[in-house]
Amino acid sequence: MKKLLFLCVAIAFTFTSRAQTEDKKWNIGLHAGVTQYSGDLGRDWYKTDNSMYGFGGLSVSRYLGKLFDVSLLLSKGTMGYHNGTTAGFRSDFNAASINLRFNIVAPEYVIRPYVFAGAGAILFDNQLNFHQEKYDFMLPTAGGGINIRLSPVVMLNLQETFMFSNHDGRDGVDNAGGKMEKKDSYVTHMVGLTFNMGNSVDTDQDGVSDKKDNCPDTPAGVAVDKMGCPLDKDADGVADYLDNCPDIAGSKMLNGCPDRDNDGVEDSKDQCPDQAGTVTLNGCPDADKDGVADKDDQCANTKLGTKVDSKGCPMDSDNDGVTDDIDRCPNVAGIVALNGCPDADGDGVADMDDKCPNAKGTAANNGCPEITKADIVKITYIGSKIFFENNSDKLKVASLSQLDALILILNKYQGAKLTIEGHTDNVGADDFNMTLSQKRSDSVKKYLMSKGIEEARLIAVGFGETKPVAVNTTALGKAKNRRVELKTNY
Secondary structure (H helix, E strand, O other): OOHHHHHHHHHHHHHOOOOOOOOOOEEEEEEEEEEEEEEOOOOOOOOOOOOOOEEEEEEEHHHHHHHEEEEEEEEEEEEEOOOOOOOOOOEEEEEEEEEEEEEOEEEEEOOEEEEEEEEEEEEEEOOOOOOOEEEEEEEEEEEEEEEEEEEOEEEEEEEEEEEEEEEOOOOOEEEEEOOOOOOOOEEEEEEEEEEEOOOOOOOOOOOOOOOOOOOOOOOOOOOOOOOEOOOOOOOOOOOOHHHHOOOOOEEEEOOOOOOOOOOOOHHHHHOOOOOOOOOOOOOOOOOOOOOHHHHHOOOOOOOOOOOOOOOEOOOOOOOOOOOOOOOOOOOOOHHHOOOOEEEOOOOOOOOOOOOOOOOOEEEOOEEEEEOOOOHHHHHHHHHOOEOOOOOOOOEEEHHHHHHHHHHHHEEEEEEEEEEEEEEOOOOHHHHHHHHHHHHHHHHHHHHHHHHHOOOHHHEEEEEOOOOOOOOOOOHHHHHHHEEHHHHOOO
């Protein structure tokens, strides 16, 4: 039962390995050889004058890579020692070892030397000095060998294996004292024939095995050469099945089609095949880079970045005689003097710059009419007639009629802005006066806005008692300092 269990575990190792070679995945070998002993009774390694004991073996291995494979060796035979003068021993055994093998050269070589290392176990049968079965572990097993290829399938194998046991009593003497170097060890000299098994792998089904296939991912149905790569009749580096021009050498970028002027457009589609051009213009050049091929361009020296029509000439979208590249108002017909912009009030200021586009003004006032001196005086006068409730920002009723008059003037000069400045005398705390003056300016601003004057035209500022126009020591002086000043500008 123990032997059967041991054999099952050993065989299980073979199913965790990989292929023996790229084409022949498995390798099975039959071996024979002799064992030699080294221990307390003596050492007969590589001696021929002592007794030798034979064994037979079966190996199974699989490929891990070009230089590596893993191998399981199962063997059965006899171990012992007898030199004719001292006491000896002999015991039958069953053994298994699994080893990682490093091949010094690649699989294509006929002669392949290798070294290996691994671990294993020996099951000894009943013997003279022992009356029960017992396992010895071989830690490690190591050695070397050589494979000589006789055919693609058959190889001659020669191997030397050194086995170092974890016990020291198989020879009847146990005096190692736990020291590994004093325990029993063995060497086997083995010769055999091994056989590579399995079918050649041809992943892409092109008739060339993967081992020899330089192009293992060729699509199904594509004709290939002896190296497994797709045919390329014109030798332009583009396989025939991808080559749009398989009979004429061409460019890889153009799927194998020629391009005489090297502009990225294949000759069959190039409207100017002998002049380097652009892809968007079907291979024709465009010197001024306006998007119109030179052969169709009637205005070949158009400034870079200019929008052009189908003939390559600068566009004039609004047909006002000013081309779009210099037209400040390209979507509205205007006049040449104002770079294509309209001037509704005829004051020489383009409507887009005219703050008063419906009233003739001056360039100095951004197209708005000059405020007359009379109106300036009137605005100043109105400012002097704006009054508030005592210590309050509430406008007195009498002031409202003055502000209504101010609104008429502001509507007359649509582009004009008004600054409202609030001032107080020095009666009361400075902070209170500053806040009060600001609130009074804001009250005037709110009233004007309620009558339709845009907020953007109004600026309200409070100065408190910081800008007196008279002394604050008399009642008259204080009255003059309590004031609102109105100032206009563009």
